[in-house]
Amino acid sequence: MQPTSTVSLANNHFRANHDGSAIIMSISAGKFFSFDEIGFEIFNAIEKPIRVDELVADLAQKHNTTTDVVMPDVLKFLNKLSENELISVE
C-alpha cells in the first residue's frame, strides 16, 4: 500500500460500537478485532473511498501532529485491515 493508494471499507464485516471504541468482525476471516478510539476513527473515515495521504493529513490535523508521525502507523493499521479483507485498496 502506498500513500497514493485509495482505500475504502468493504461490506465484509459486522461492527459493534461501545463506549467510543469498537469491535469489528471480518466475515471472510472469521476474526474479531477490538479497535481503540483512533482505530475506530480511521474505520469510520474510510467508509467512503479516500486516498491514504488525505486520510493521514486529516488525522494529523485533527490530532495536532505531523503527517510523518502519523503515516507509518496508519499504513500499518490499513495493511492489517487489508490482510483481513476489511478494506479494498486501489
Add this chain to the structure above:
Amino acid sequence: MSAIKAHPDYSLCGWRFRSEIPIEALPVWDGDSDRPPDIELVRGEVAEIACEGPVNVVVTGPNKATVVSVDAGRFSVFEGREIIADVRPDALPGFVETTILGPVLGTISYQRGMLSLHSNTIVIDGKAIALSGRSGAGKSTLAAILMKRGHRLISDDVLPLYESHGRTFALPGSQNLRLWGEALDLIGESKEGLRRADLVRDKYFLPTIDKTTQPWPLAALIWLERGITERNFLRPCNGVFRARAIYKAFYRQHLAREFAAMGSKEVRDFSLPGVAVFDLLRPRGLDLLEEQARAIERLASTDDLPNIDQPLQVRAAHR
C-alpha cells in the same frame, strides 16, 4: 370470483400480516383497521430448488429469497413483504406455521434490514430477556420454566430487533413455545390438549399466557451452553466476548453474513445498545432449572442491568 377471508389478519412483530394460512401462534391484528397489510402471504407455486438438509434459505438477491423445507414446502419471500407459499399437501399445519414464523420471518427481517437473533425470549418485569444457544443447550426448557413462573414468551425462534433512541427493542414473533414431550414432563406440564408441533418427533406447542403485539426493550441476551459446572453463575460478557456471544446468537448466521455482504448497514451493526450479555452453563434435565430461572428473574429486576460487571450467582434452592 371473490376471495373468502376465513380468518382475521394477524400482528407479526407489529406488522399487519395477512395470511391465507391460519397462524395460531400470533395475536389477531388490533391496530388501525384502515392500515393496509405490511406483509401478505398467498398460496401459489414456487419452483423447485435443489437443496441439502431439512431446511434451507436460498438468497438470490437483496429482495428475493426462497425457503425450502423438506417437510413444509417452498416459500418465496420478496422485499420483506410478499410471501408465496407452496405448501406440501401432506404437511402438518404446525410445521408449516413453524416454517413461516421461523426461516420465513427471519428472511423477512433481514430483507427489511433488521438483525435477528435465534432465541426463546421471555418478558420479565417489562424487560425482554433473550435465551440463546445451540440446539440442545436448554433454552426451551428454561423458557418453559420461566413461562410456568408467570412470564410471557414473545418469541420462540426468530427475534427481529430494531434500535431507537439508543435502545434495542425486540419484536414479538411466534408466541407458542415448541417443547419436547420429555421437557413437558420435566416441568410437570400435561401434553393433553397441546397441539403437536411435529408428526415424527415428540414435540408440542406450549402457548404463552397472553399474546402481545408491542415491541419490548431487550435488556439481556443470555448465551446458554450445555455443561455440568462448578461455575454456577451468570457471567457478564464484555468486549470481544460480548460481540462473539451476539454473533453466535444471530438467527441463521449465513443469512446475516449474506445480507451484510450485500450492503445492509443495519444488519452489519451488532452493537445492540442497552443490552447486557451473559453466558450461563445449563446442566441436563431438571438440575438447577428453578434456581437459574430465579437468577434470571433477579437479573431482570436489577435497575442498572447493562452495567453489571460482576457474575451473578445462581443460588442453590433450600430443600
